[in-house]
Amino acid sequence: MGEARVWHGGDLDEARRLFPRAPEPWIDLSTGINPIAYPVPALPASLFARLPSPADHLDLEAAAAQAYGATDAAMVVAAPGTQVLISLLPHLRGRGRVAVFGPTYAEHAHSWRKAGHDVVEVQSLDLLDRGDVAVVVNPNNPDGRLIGREALLRLAEDLRPRGGWLVVDEAFADFDAGESLVPVLPSNVIILRSFGKTYGLAGLRIGFALAPEPVVTSLRSALGPWAVSGPAIETGRTALRDREWLEAARGARAADASRLDALLSSVAGAPLRGTILYRLLESIRAPELFQVLGEHGIWVRRFQYSPHLLRFGLPRDEAEWQRLETVLGRYSQH
Structure with a gap:
């Protein structure tokens, strides 16, 4: 019997399988990736012809340390995407009890469970300190729930006496960064930061862990x-040092998120939630809406644990906005 499949966004092959008659091109709103990517700098051919130097790798980590507010670049590890780090962490300590604050990004529980740990998914912050490892996504994917810094620091302190870890996935913190633990990193806390989501360059596969030695x-x-x-x-170190671009992108995507809320409000059954890069819609009619959107070539994110939730990323351009608005308008009127 094979492993249970973990659903992810961005799978247009699945979209085309489910909706073979949908019009092309598809509008992919199923991910939480910035639809307006950082402009990739001109890259010399030599970068493709030689192995990267250790000095260049360290400079990328230094750029990340500065961007995220770390006190020391030595606490930063660059990896080919945060997913690799999520998969590696469970193998760095003996098997134990892991508490994941859910519902959240499913790969966390999946990776710890696959490595042989006893994993429990809890829905109360007060229950997280009962494990050897606590995992929190902050802000949370998909609902945008944000846990304050002081509450996380207390949790880390509760875990410390038994050598416990607090793993905090801050994949969406670049645009919602008020409670990041990076500047005050305790000795038993591991922070994960994603590059590709904020900068719209997920295909580059860059992610970072900030952790004790x-x-x-x-x-x-x-x-x-x-x-x-x-x-x-x-590309990563250039983008991470471009604070002007980041601030402009934050403002523009916040305006886009507000525009998306206005469009979705007519079909939502509850207040919209999420982060600047995605909005979460809750409605008993969500399965029907998913079907209608798919038939019109618009792919959104659904969830195994709740059929009443749909997550919408941000449209890329005015043509995509207009297609989405047209479909939602017709749907809300029937």
Whole structure:
């Protein structure tokens, strides 16, 4: 019997399988990726022809440390995407009890369980300190729930006496960063940060862990040399140091999120939630809406644990906005 499949966004092959008569091109709103990507700098051919140097790799980590507010670049580990780090962390300590604050990004519980840990998904912050490891996505995917810094610091302190870890996935914190633990990183906390979502360059596969020295050492060993490609290093460090672009993108995407809320309000059965990069709609009619959108070539994210939820990413351009508005308008009137 095979492993249970974990659903993810961005799978247009699945969209075309479910809706073979839908018009092309598809509008993919199923991910939480910035639809307006950072402009990739001109890259010299030599980046593709040689292995990246250790100095370049360290410079990428230094750029990440500065961007995220870390006190020391030595606490930063660059990896080919945060998913790799999520998969590696469960192998860095003996099997134990892991509490995941859910519902949330399913790969966390899946990865710890696959590595042999006893995983429980809890829906109360007060229950997280009962495990050897606590996992929190902050802001949460998909509902945008945000846990305050002081509450997380108390949780880390409760875990400390038994050598427990607090893993905080801050994949969407670049645009919703008020409660990041990076600047005050306790010695038993591991922070994960995503590059591709904020900068719209998910295909580059860059992610970071910010962690205490023993975890940093173990992650570097597990990743091995040349974990991040030369072109990714060059693009990543350029983008991370471009604070002007980040601030402009934050404002523009916040305006887009407000525009999306206005469109979705006519079909939502409850207040909309989420982050700047995606909005979560709850309605008993969500399965019907998913079907209608799919038939019109608009792919949104549904969830295994609740048929009443749909997550909408941001349209890329005015043509996509107009297609979405037309379909939602017709749907809300019938």
